[in-house]
Amino acid sequence: MLTSSVENYLKAIYYLQHESGWANTSAIADHMTVANPSVTMMLKRMAAMQPPLISYTPYEGARLTPAGEKQALEVIRVHRLMETFLVRVLGYTWDEVHADADRLEHASSPLLIERISALLGDPVRDPHGEDIPDRNGLLPNRSELPLTNLIAGQSGRITRVAADRPEILRYLGEIGLNLDVTVEVLEKAPFEGPLTVHSSESGSDHALGREITNRIFIDAAH
Amino acid sequence: MLTSSVENYLKAIYYLQHESGWANTSAIADHMTVANPSVTMMLKRMAAMQPPLISYTPYEGARLTPAGEKQALEVIRVHRLMETFLVRVLGYTWDEVHADADRLEHASSPLLIERISALLGDPVRDPHGEDIPDRNGLLPNRSELPLTNLIAGQSGRITRVAADRPEILRYLGEIGLNLDVTVEVLEKAPFEGPLTVHSSESGSDHALGREITNRIFIDAAH
DNA sequence: AACCTTAATTAGGATATGCTAATATTATAC
DNA sequence: GTATAATATTAGCATATCCTAATTAAGGTT
The missing domain is CATH 1.10.10.10 (Winged helix-like DNA-binding domain superfamily/Winged helix DNA-binding domain)
Structure with a gap:
């Protein structure tokens, strides 16, 4: 082990x-x-x-190596299952899950993993929209693009938020930028400047730097 | 830490x-x-x-020391909460919980512990009938006595099973000796011999050595 | 082609935890 | 009360993981 x-x-x-x-x-x-x-x-x-x-x-x-990738995907599977569990069963918010999942992922027996997955209905997406590898380490193929890539006037559904810092997640949640929310780009400042976006959830508008919009992903299937 | x-x-x-x-x-x-x-x-x-x-x-x-006891009780609290969680939420049997709880107890944040306890309704007894210390490390006082101490003809309710080996727990479960089951001592062989007991759950009789009956506890409040 | 910067490696050490083999202490038995 | 058995400790070593300081390699500049 x-x-x-x-x-x-x-x-x-x-x-x-x-x-x-x-x-x-x-x-x-x-x-x-x-x-x-x-x-x-x-x-x-x-x-x-x-x-x-x-x-x-x-x-x-x-x-x-292939062996290493298999192991890595297993760890990532457990991590994301744990995050999903923490949110869905224990009522964590999406900014609270990371550290705890990081510890639990190393303390999980195969039985625990299977039971958690079953309890959650074998979820395929974690609370941040990240794909959960299945038992065999397979990931679905998704088509998505960074929010940054939308042009003013375009809108789309948030499929993934790859922000690593909890504060950023908390902030995004507060301004209504959650998974599956539809956002519209109202304005895109030139020279790599901020995007002003509208959240259908909160109904409010906010300006976001590109370090952030690069990490918010939008359904590309449209 | x-x-x-x-x-x-x-x-x-x-x-x-x-x-x-x-x-x-x-x-x-x-x-x-x-x-x-x-x-x-x-x-x-x-x-x-x-x-x-x-x-x-x-x-x-x-x-x-007092400080050590406080810490020990905290670890035991988490261990027993985890066992309870594994049984009640994830459908483990009482013989499957020990090893997994042993690992999870070291990977639990204060938030996780509180949420698990709340989810379970702040339980006071784990799946083996062991007391769960409360947040302050306090244990209820219980009056119970080993099954061995009953005399033939007496009966009582099982309050705790302190068997450490999973195989024993599995066996006891199979023959209907579970928590809160009423057992009657039919016979008590002399010279520290086995007890023959009747389980109200399974309706069947079984002979048990004293190493086991010493670890099955009966409500003494009667 | 020699030089400099950046990045990576080696050298040397620390901590936490475990082990075996050798030694010391306590308790028991005559 | 000394010899022996049982138990505990010390000595010496191993592994996993981390660190800082010193050295080496790679890649770009003139």
Whole structure:
């Protein structure tokens, strides 16, 4: 069985690899709030495991092997199931779930995971709209685009909010930007400036910087 | 914050102290399936903590300080809440809960604990009939006696089953010896021999050794 | 092509937890 | 009251994970 630490590295590498195709030492260190040498050590260990979880090229970085990706998807499945459970069963808000899910994900037996999934009706989306891998690690293909990509006058349904900081999630919830809400872009300031959007839920308008609108995703199926 | 390891030692010391008034090195080592020297080391560390969790006398053993007892009761509270949750919400049987609760108890935030307790209606008894300490670590006083102490012809309600091994719990469940079931002692063999008991739940009779009947408790309020 | 910057690695150490083998202490038995 | 058995501790070592400081490698500049 993998240690929690290894599971956390797997998650980090998975995310970085899916953002930029490659996970280098500093990026992992940043993502995990850990010093660089700790990452180097761990990458070597993970590459030396039987079977190897990553392939590692010094001075370049790491990529998940198929075995590593399978494990990473399992951890992500549990994390997202836990977040869903915390919101749906225990009444957490979407900004409260992350830290607790992070701990629970390392303390879950296969039985617990199955029971939680069944209790929730085998959910496919967590409280932030992230896909929940199924038992086999399969993710649905979705078509969505960042809110930033809409032009003024366009509107769409929020399918995912990939904000990492709880404060941002709380703020978005407060101004009515929740999952499945329809938003309309009223104005898009030039020079990479903010977007002014209207929430159908709250009925109010708000200006949002692009660091945020890049992380709010809209159904592209229209 | 305490590590899981320290939390486990606290639990072990608490149990041993309540069984025999004192927790010595070997007993702790046995209870935790760990080598003796590991225990000695840990006891020293726990006695040196600020505030000390135990008082430790070399070659004698350990006792919880008030601070240690408070922490131990908190861990036990979480453990028993988790067991209750696993049974009531996730449909575990009483023999399946222990290992999972053992891991979850170390991964629970204060918020999680409060929410679970509230969801369950602040339960006071876990699936084995063990008392759940309240938020302040207080335990109700109960009057109960081991099934062994009944004489032939007496009957009573099962209030607690302190069997540690899951196989025993499973067996007891199968023959209808569950919490709150009324049992009658039909026969009590001499020379510390087995008791033959009748379960009102299953309607069947079974002979049980005293290692088991010592761990089944009956309401003494009658 | 030598130089500099940035990023990554190695060197050396710390902490928490476990182990086995060797030693010391306490308790028991004559 | 000494010898022995049972129990506990110390010594020495291992692993997983983290750290800081020093060194090395890679990539871009002149």
